[in-house]
Amino acid sequence: MTGKKSHFLDSLNKVRQKSSDRMNRKVLAWEKLLEICRRISSLDLDQVLGLILEHMIELTGTQRGLLMLCDRQGGLKLVRAANMAENQDFHISRSIARQAIAEGTMMVVEDVPTSGVRNRHSVMDLGLTAVLAVPLTARDRVIGVMYVDTDAVDHGLHQLDRGLCDAFAAQAAIAIENAQLHQKLKQDYLFLKEPLDEADRFDMIVYQSRGMQRVRLAIEKVLDNPITVLVQGESGTGKELVAHAIHYQGNRKDKRFVAQNTGALPDTLLESELFGHRRGAFSGATSDKVGLFEIADGGTVFLDEIGEASPAMQVRLLRLLETGTFRRVGETRDRQTDARIIAATHRDLAAEVKKGNFREDLFYRLSVFPIHLPPLRDRREDIPLLVNHFVEEFNRKLHKGIHLIPRNVMEMLSEREWKGNIRELKNFLYRMMVLSPGQKLLYEAEWFEGGMDDASEAEDEPSETASFKTLHEVESDYIRYVLKKVRGNQSEAARILGMKRTTLLARMKKHGIA
Numbered sequence: 369m370t371g372k373k374s375h376f377l378d379s380l381n382k383v384r385q386k387s388s389d390r391m392n393r394k395v396l397a398w399e400k401l402l403e404i405c406r407r408i409s410s411l412d413l414d415q416v417l418g419l420i421l422e423h424m425i426e427l428t429g430t431q432r433g434l435l436m437l438c439d440r441q442g443g444l445k446l447v448r449a450a451n452m453a454e455n456q457d458f459h460i461s462r463s464i465a466r467q468a469i470a471e472g473t474m475m476v477v478e479d480v481p482t483s484g485v486r487n488r489h490s491v492m493d494l495g496l497t498a499v500l501a502v503p504l505t506a507r508d509r510v511i512g513v514m515y516v517d518t519d520a521v522d523h524g525l526h527q528l529d530r531g532l533c534d535a536f537a538a539q540a541a542i543a544i545e546n547a548q549l550h551q552k553l554k555q556d557y558l559f560l561k562e563p564l565d566e567a568d569r570f571d572m573i574v575y576q577s578r579g580m581q582r583v584r585l586a587i588e589k590v591l592d593n594p595i596t597v598l599v600q601g602e603s604g605t606g607k608e609l610v611a612h613a614i615h616y617q618g619n620r621k622d623k624r625f626v627a628q629n630t631g632a633l634p635d636t637l638l639e640s641e642l643f644g645h646r647r648g649a650f651s652g653a654t655s656d657k658v659g660l661f662e663i664a665d666g667g668t669v670f671l672d673e674i675g676e677a678s679p680a681m682q683v684r685l686l687r688l689l690e691t692g693t694f695r696r697v698g699e700t701r702d703r704q705t706d707a708r709i710i711a712a713t714h715r716d717l718a719a720e721v722k723k724g725n726f727r728e729d730l731f732y733r734l735s736v737f738p739i740h741l742p743p744l745r746d747r748r749e750d751i752p753l754l755v756n757h758f759v760e761e762f763n764r765k766l767h768k769g770i771h772l773i774p775r776n777v778m779e780m781l782s783e784r785e786w787k788g789n790i791r792e793l794k795n796f797l798y799r800m801m802v803l804s805p806g807q808k809l810l811y812e813a814e815w816f817e818g819g820m821d822d823a824s825e826a827e828d829e830p831s832e833t834a835s836f837k838t839l840h841e842v843e844s845d846y847i848r849y850v851l852k853k854v855r856g857n858q859s860e861a862a863r864i865l866g867m868k869r870t871t872l873l874a875r876m877k878k879h880g881i882a
């Protein structure tokens with residue numbers, strides 16, 4: 369072989385070797401990318417953001433980085449930084465990042481000192497040698513930008529594999545979107561789950577007092593018996609809770625439990641709610657409606673505030689109790705229902721009968737099995753148990769970790785008046801839990817200045833010159849105000865307003881609040 373020929377073959381082998389090395393490096397890099405993509409496909413947003421930034425720095429051979437996401441107003445929000453001092457000026461990074469977003473393409477500055485990047489002073493001040501900004505695009509929409517830079521002379525941006533970087537950015541954007549979606553679904557689920565939690569309350573009657581032991585025994589007796597029950601007790605003593613317990617612990621638990629506040633709706637609406645109506649029965653009845661007594665066939669209808677039922681409604685309820693039949697509004701045929709009725713009132717119904725405000729025959733029908741709930745002042749020994757129970761419940765709901773209830777706080781809670789009974793105690797604790805910053809349950813008198821239903825923060829406070837509003841309007845405005853404050857969360861609004869969710873729903877309906 370001539371010298372020339374062997375030299376040629378040597379060179380050829382070298383070229384082959386080089387290209388095979390390059391090929392191997394490329395394969396390795398893509399394999400690594402695949403591995404990274406697998407790792408960032410977690411559903412924990414915080415973890416995803418951290419991993420993306422960490423891998424971006426590694427992949428590009430740089431030193432520090434930022435991850436910014438677009439917000440709804442079109443601004444950029446810094447969501448993650450790596451290896452950046454807190455007080456560092458992000459001027460340059462922001463301008464390059466914005467440019468990458470505006471142009472929808474990556475911006476690479478391999479050699480800062482010789483390039484003409486804008487805001488060069490700040491880059492120079494930071495002593496940067498190279499910067500890179502890559503837009504994050506998911507489903508044709510730029511959702512943010514990854515930014516990395518370095519002050520090293522020897523850095524990875526000289527050999528940047530743009531294809532690899534683009535592929536990583538595409539995967540990162542999808543991972544972020546998925547994790548964001550997952551986070552939102554989780555929040556929605558918690559929000560939707562709230563009413564279910566309320567339905568779970570049935571086995572959570574907390575007590576130790578003699579009075580409540582008697583109530584418990586009474587509940588046991590009627591669990592599997594369709595007998596009508598009348599629960600009496602002051603407001604907030606747990607009447608609906610008892611109705612829940614009877615339904616969910618008894619043999620009707622697989623059928624529906626529905627609650628209706630008898631005093632919150634005008635008669636016509638209440639009638640249609642309870643018994644249903646035929647299409648065209650009255651103006652606005654555009655379709656047939658099934659009433660609660662049909663919905664809860666085989667289950668339970670809880671009639672709250674039965675003492676407020678109008679004389680006409682009392683007649684209709686009496687007929688239902690006597691015959692087990694009812695008619696939808698606008699219909700002439702009778703329908704049967706096997707719904708068990710549990711009625712409740714804070715009034716002394718016997719006294720109302722004597723005063724002529726309540727039908728005697730209906731009273732006897734309803735009070736076949738009366739249960740009386742003692743006010744909280746007559747069972748103070750239940751208070752520490754209730755406090756612990758609600759603290760645990762709110763720890764879960766508010767994601768707090770309050771585990772210490774100082775003795776003086778418990779004493780104060782045990783001695784207070786609690787005119788609104790357990791509901792008031794529960795609302796009081798809710799406010800304490802929200803305002804206590806650490807692990808200890810705190811009490812500051814000023815948190816309760818203005819009472820529990822304080823509306824002093826109301827945005828629509830009437831001005832001196834404003835004309836007076838009717839009570840109806842004030843109630844409507846206040847319900848709207850509270851709902852707005854809690855972003856439509858009805859359970860929370862009901863808690864703040866000191867009423868049950870079902871009562872709130874009835875009032876919202878009455879005021880035409882969607």
Ligand SMILES: Nc1ncnc2c1ncn2[C@@H]1O[C@H](COP(=O)(O)OP(=O)(O)OP(=O)(O)O)[C@@H](O)[C@H]1O
Nearest residue numbers: 572573574602603604605606607608609790791868
């Ligand atoms: N013994 C108890 N154990 C645990 N929670 C209770 C107890 N009693 C009442 N509660 C809670 O207190 C709140 C008020 O109870 P509930 O709504 O049953 O009272 P109520 O007597 O029906 O009120 P109202 O008279 O206003 O209709 C609810 O959140 C309920 O879960």
